[in-house]
Amino acid sequence: MDIAYFPGCSLHGMAKEYDVSTRIICRHLGISLKEVKDWNCCGATAAHSLDHLLSISLNVRNLALTRDMQLNCLMTPCAGCFSRLKGTSYEIKRNSQDFTYPDSIKDISVEHLLQFLVDRVGVETIKNKVQNPLKGLKVAAYYGCLITRPHCITQFDDPEQPVSMDKLLKALGAEPVSWSHKTECCGGGFAVSDTAIVLDLGGQVLEAAREAGARAIVTACPMCQTNLDTRQKAIEKERGIDFNLPIIYLSQLIGLALGYSPRELGLNRLLVSPANLFS
Amino acid sequence: MALDSCTNYSLQEEIQRNCDVNLDTCYECGKCSGGCSNGHIFDFTPRKIIQLIKLGQENTLLHMDALWICVACNICWDRCPSSINIPRIMDYLREKAHQQGITATRPQVETFHRLMLDSIYKRGRVAEVPMMIQYNLAIGNLFNESGMAARMLLKGKLRPVLTSVKQIQTVRQMFNNPKKKEG
Amino acid sequence: MQNTAKTALVIGAGPAGIEAALKIGQAGYSVILIEKEKQIGGMVGKLCSSFPRWENPQEMLDLKTRELGKFLSNITLLTNTTLKFCEPVEKGYLVILEDSDKELNVKVDAVVLATGFDLFDASVYGEYGYGIYPGVMDALEFENQLKDWSAHKSQTEAPGAIAFFKCVGSRDRSKGNPYCSKICCMYTAKQAGLVKELFPETKCYVFYMDYRSAGKGYEEFVRSVIEEKHVHYIRGRASKVLPQNNRLLVRAEDTLMGIPIEVEVDKVVLATGVIPRKETARLVEAFGINTDQYGFIESEFGSPAKAGKRVFFAGGCNFAIELPGAQYQGAAAAAEVINLFYQDEQEER
Numbered sequence: 001m002d003i004a005y006f007p008g009c010s011l012h013g014m015a016k017e018y019d020v021s022t023r024i025i026c027r028h029l030g031i032s033l034k035e036v037k038d039w040n041c042c043g044a045t046a047a048h049s050l051d052h053l054l055s056i057s058l059n060v061r062n063l064a065l066t067r068d069m070q071l072n073c074l075m076t077p078c079a080g081c082f083s084r085l086k087g088t089s090y091e092i093k094r095n096s097q098d099f100t101y102p103d104s105i106k107d108i109s110v111e112h113l114l115q116f117l118v119d120r121v122g123v124e125t126i127k128n129k130v131q132n133p134l135k136g137l138k139v140a141a142y143y144g145c146l147i148t149r150p151h152c153i154t155q156f157d158d159p160e161q162p163v164s165m166d167k168l169l170k171a172l173g174a175e176p177v178s179w180s181h182k183t184e185c186c187g188g189g190f191a192v193s194d195t196a197i198v199l200d201l202g203g204q205v206l207e208a209a210r211e212a213g214a215r216a217i218v219t220a221c222p223m224c225q226t227n228l229d230t231r232q233k234a235i236e237k238e239r240g241i242d243f244n245l246p247i248i249y250l251s252q253l254i255g256l257a258l259g260y261s262p263r264e265l266g267l268n269r270l271l272v273s274p275a276n277l278f279s
Numbered sequence: 280m281a282l283d284s285c286t287n288y289s290l291q292e293e294i295q296r297n298c299d300v301n302l303d304t305c306y307e308c309g310k311c312s313g314g315c316s317n318g319h320i321f322d323f324t325p326r327k328i329i330q331l332i333k334l335g336q337e338n339t340l341l342h343m344d345a346l347w348i349c350v351a352c353n354i355c356w357d358r359c360p361s362s363i364n365i366p367r368i369m370d371y372l373r374e375k376a377h378q379q380g381i382t383a384t385r386p387q388v389e390t391f392h393r394l395m396l397d398s399i400y401k402r403g404r405v406a407e408v409p410m411m412i413q414y415n416l417a418i419g420n421l422f423n424e425s426g427m428a429a430r431m432l433l434k435g436k437l438r439p440v441l442t443s444v445k446q447i448q449t450v451r452q453m454f455n456n457p458k459k460k461e462g
Numbered sequence: 463m464q465n466t467a468k469t470a471l472v473i474g475a476g477p478a479g480i481e482a483a484l485k486i487g488q489a490g491y492s493v494i495l496i497e498k499e500k501q502i503g504g505m506v507g508k509l510c511s512s513f514p515r516w517e518n519p520q521e522m523l524d525l526k527t528r529e530l531g532k533f534l535s536n537i538t539l540l541t542n543t544t545l546k547f548c549e550p551v552e553k554g555y556l557v558i559l560e561d562s563d564k565e566l567n568v569k570v571d572a573v574v575l576a577t578g579f580d581l582f583d584a585s586v587y588g589e590y591g592y593g594i595y596p597g598v599m600d601a602l603e604f605e606n607q608l609k610d611w612s613a614h615k616s617q618t619e620a621p622g623a624i625a626f627f628k629c630v631g632s633r634d635r636s637k638g639n640p641y642c643s644k645i646c647c648m649y650t651a652k653q654a655g656l657v658k659e660l661f662p663e664t665k666c667y668v669f670y671m672d673y674r675s676a677g678k679g680y681e682e683f684v685r686s687v688i689e690e691k692h693v694h695y696i697r698g699r700a701s702k703v704l705p706q707n708n709r710l711l712v713r714a715e716d717t718l719m720g721i722p723i724e725v726e727v728d729k730v731v732l733a734t735g736v737i738p739r740k741e742t743a744r745l746v747e748a749f750g751i752n753t754d755q756y757g758f759i760e761s762e763f764g765s766p767a768k769a770g771k772r773v774f775f776a777g778g779c780n781f782a783i784e785l786p787g788a789q790y791q792g793a794a795a796a797a798e799v800i801n802l803f804y805q806d807e808q809e810e811r
Contacts, residue, residue: 009405014436040403040444045351046395048370050377057453058399095299149353152362159357160588180704185316188350192414192424193391197348201316230427269434306633306699308671309715313701314589318715318722327720358589358701360634 003116004071004108005033006062008081008222009041015078015222017266021251022077022113024265028129028258029121036065036074042084045189056099059088063105073120077113077251079221083146083153086110090153112147114220114250115156118164123171131259133173137277139253140214141165141176142205143183144224159183165250169218172257179212181205186227195231202227203235206243216277220250229271246274285334294332298368304361305329311355311365321345325355325365332368341376345369347385390417400454403444408437468803469494471557471570473545473745476504477785478777479576480526481792482799486574487530487537489800494568495530496543496559498741502527504578505778510608512785513652514679519785540566544741548748553806554772555749571806572772572799573749575759576792577742579778582631582639582735589702590627590732597710597729598703600630601649604731608656620661623727625712626650626668627700631735633671639735641756644782646733647674651687653731658691666693667725669700669714677784696723703730736782749773767794774798 003026011019026033039062041047047055062085066074076082089110092099111119117126141162148159157164160183166176186205187198206228209217219225229247236243247270255265256278267274291302305326312324322344323331331340346369355365376383383389394413398405415423431437444450468491472483475497483495501507502523509519530537540559547558554571584592584600592598599607611618628650632643651673654666673695675681687693698714705711709726716723738757746753751770752760759775762768769775776791777783783791 010407012404012440012442013407013438014431016436016438038445040450041399041405043399044395044405046392047399048351049392050374050389050396051454052367052370052374053456054396054453057456058450061449061453145350145352145354150357152357158588161591161594180706185350185352185354188352189391190348190350190388192411193388194348194385197317197320197350201350230431269436271430271434271436304635306671307717308629308699309697309717310699310701312715312717312720312722313698313713315722324715324720324722326715326717354701360636360699362636 001030001120002032002034002071004066004069004074005035006039006042006066006074006076006078006081006085007035008076008078009044010222010226011078014226015249017269018077018222018225018249018251021249021255021265024260025251025254025258028255028260029126031121033075034069034071036062037069039065042081044080044084048084055084056088056091059085060092060099060101060105063089063108063110064102066108067102067105072107073109073111073116075111075113075116077220077222079112079144079146080223082110082112087153112154112156112220114143114147114165114168117254118168119156123167126168126254127171130172130257132257134169134253134257135173137174138177138213138215139169139174139248140179140209140212140217141169141182142209142217142219142224142228144219144221145183145185145188147220148183165218165220168250169253172254174253177209177212177214179208179214181208184208186224188223188227191223191227191231195234198227198231199235199238202231203239206232206235206245207239207241209245210241210243214245216246216248216274218248218250218253225249232272244272244276246270246272246277248274280334282334285336287335290335290337291333294368294371298364298371300363300368301361302329302333302363305363306360308360310358310360311363314354314358316350316352316354317345317348320348328368328372329363329365340372341379341381342384343372344384346373346376347383347388387418390414396454400451402441403447403450404442406438406441409441468492468571468806469568470572470574470799470803471496471555471568472574472576474504474576474578474777474779475502475539475541476576476578476777476788477506477522477526478578478783478788478792478795479504479574480530481789482574482576482774482776482796483537483539484526484529484533485793485796486799487533489796491536491800491803493537494559494570495537495539496545497539497541498544500542502539502541506785508602508605510605510612511652511656513648514677514683516652522785545745545748550771572774572802574792574795574799575742575745575749575751575769575773575775575779576777576795577739577745577779579736579782580739582737584630584732584734586637587630587732590630590700590730591703591705591710592732595703595705595710595730597727598732599729600732600734601646601653604653604729608653608660611660612656615660620664621728622709623665623667623725624654624657624729624731625700625710625725625727626654626666626731626733628668628670628673628733629699629735630732631737634735639737639756641735642674643736644674645736645784647672647684648677648680648784650731650733651675651684651693654693655687655691658687658693665727667712667727668693668695669698669712670695671697671699698723736778738779742779765798767791767798772802
């Protein structure tokens with residue numbers, strides 16, 4: 001299967017391990033990822049915050065580049081990029097007279113990694129390839145805001161009580177816990193510019209995961225991962241609680257279950273070490 | 280507040296036209312505000328923001344703190360019984376305030392956004408390390424987050440490699456879209 | 463069954479159907495009253511108290527059952543029975559009624575549909591956790607809980623706090639139900655009031671957009687629940703229910719203050735909207751009558767109890783309705799049938 005692949009800026013930067021692990025598992029599952037040639041930033045939070053037309057144009061270009069590769073399915077592991085790309089697709093279909101774009105880009109299916117794995121590859125297919133089941137490891141499946149919301153755009157899973165990642169984690173042999181903050185916000189793009197917001201909201205997510213008995217949080221968004229991992233120490237200090245919750249990318253956990261080593265999957269790069277989980 | 284002069288509909292019409300919403304469908308139920316991620320620190324909750332639009336209070340709206348601390352989680356939009364696209368309204372108001380040169384209540388937030396856009400203009404992508412350096416310079420604190428930076432360096436998370444878009448002109452021309460001038 | 467010339471088939475033995483059957487039977491015509499459950503009464507049998515007079519619905523049901531008993535000669539009650547088949551014939555319908563072991567073929571001269579309403583499935587609101595968190599229930603389930611508490615009050619530990627959410631599946635375009643389900647404001651006030659009667663120390667919070675009390679004694683009823691029983695009415699549609707500390711955390715906005723609020727409760731009761739029953743859909747197709755876009759029966763112009771040729775209706779199958787309303791409609795449908803039969807007899811002379 002040939003799929004157009006949109007890594008996004010963070011997967012080329014701080015979330016490199018997300019990119020590496022995604023490539024490893026896709027290759028293992030027989031999926032050929034074709035990185036979109038000359039892709040540009042999706043605009044992330046900054047573009048839609050200050051320049052709506054820019055936020056659309058940036059992604060019209062990305063979709064057009066995908067079309068140039070003669071590919072119909074565009075997959076991205078980044079929830080932010082997914083939201084911007086799919087949101088653009090949705091908007092140009094609704095307000096067609098406001099934007100100029102090549103008509104054929106409307107047919108491109110924009111999918112997030114989680115959606116792609118569950119809907120196209122299939123949970124059963126992945127389950128059958130598990131070499132190293134996760135031995136009932138209690139994890140909290142953290143979907144964050146943008147993989148399922150808003151439902152009118154994402155058209156995937158349920159925005160309040162999603163189950164897709166939980167099903168996938170179960171198939172890997174892990175035990176996804178029942179918890180309250182599956183789709184609560186981690187604080188989004190404010191880690192640097194208004195850290196208090198991330199300490200507040202991210203802290204609530206960590207507390208909820210701990211309450212539910214999770215030993216790790218699994219995420220499919222580089223922003224969520226960065227917020228909950230790199231700010232965990234500061235949150236612990238503020239709340240006077242030790243969380244010790246490794247924040248693991250979904251693709252890394254899948255990679256482990258498929259038989260790859262923690263080092264190959266970049267698990268050593270997490271600030272809150274997952275070493276204790278797999279000893 | 281003299282209701283008569285506040286209900287001439289023009290701001291509501293402008294928002295409706297530009298954000299593809301119909302604010303008259305608002306049930307005023309507060310489900311948006313009740314679920315808002317940062318609603319507890321907003322100066323005006325989402326429902327109040329809609330009401331402010333209906334009352335034509337443009338000045339208040341463009342000076343709100345809420346504009347700069349909305350996390351764009353989409354909870355309000357997703358739960359609204361009338362499916363009103365509140366995040367788009369927040370974007371629209373923020374963009375208008377920014378274009379009019381109104382100082383953000385959270386200058387660092389605006390600076391961060393602006394620097395990201397500068398990076399996109401320059402090379403079509405954003406890289407964390409140069410971003411952080413520029414941000415620290417802009418806020419006048421070179422050693423901001425240096426502890427964090429050190430930990431990340433040790434873990435190999437900081438990559439000095441900068442990738443760029445080759446057809447950068449096609450990206451740069453998106454920055455001065457003439458359509459923006461329309462109200 | 464007396465061999466009178468004219469026979470009406472009444473489908474559904476809830477308050478509307480019972481009333482229709484009684485009036486037609488009392489006028490001397492034959493009635494076959496069918497009910498798909500094994501007991502009659504529809505919603506009434508499930509209720510704990512009633513508004514606006516705090517009356518015992520079981521007493522009302524017993525009264526009607528006794529009245530039916532006086533007319534056994536011409537009202538035939540068949541429980542566990544449904545309509546299997548119908549075919550229009552000259553001045554009536556040929557119907558096949560069936561229960562678990564037998565079928566009955568009969569020609570009827572008029573039909574009254576009184577199949578009642580159902581409640582919206584609240585599990586589509588993932589934010590409320592219905593079907594996921596055990597403390598979250600719908601209004602009918604809570605009604606049952608109230609009956610249980612009333613019967614075992616001394617052995618029950620009073621809950622710390624209960625939250626009632628109104629407009630769940632009503633006045634919600636995004637779920638395809640923009641209409642107001644009419645009765646929820648009243649029954650929610652009743653339910654909250656009953657909790658305070660049973661457990662005065664239990665805090666009750668009603669999260670509302672509006673409260674609609676347009677009826678005789680209705681406004682006074684709601685005010686008494688607020689002013690005398692001290693139920694807290696918070697204006698704001700609840701946004702989320704989160705499990706916390708083995709209880710449930712409710713998040714909403716107090717719109718009168720314009721601030722987000724949170725409260726921990728032990729139970730959340732969802733006043734779920736009213737929808738037509740699935741059985742009604744099958745019957746409207748069988749009898750070829752019109753419904754609105756939600757599946758509720760539509761009346762003919764000028765005849766508010768008439769749905770089609772020799773077909774009338776009453777009660778919840780038309781729209782959300784309270785007990786006296788269902789009875790009025792049952793009587794109105796009966797009047798139509800009685801008049802129809804009288805006209806038939808005049809023509810046949």
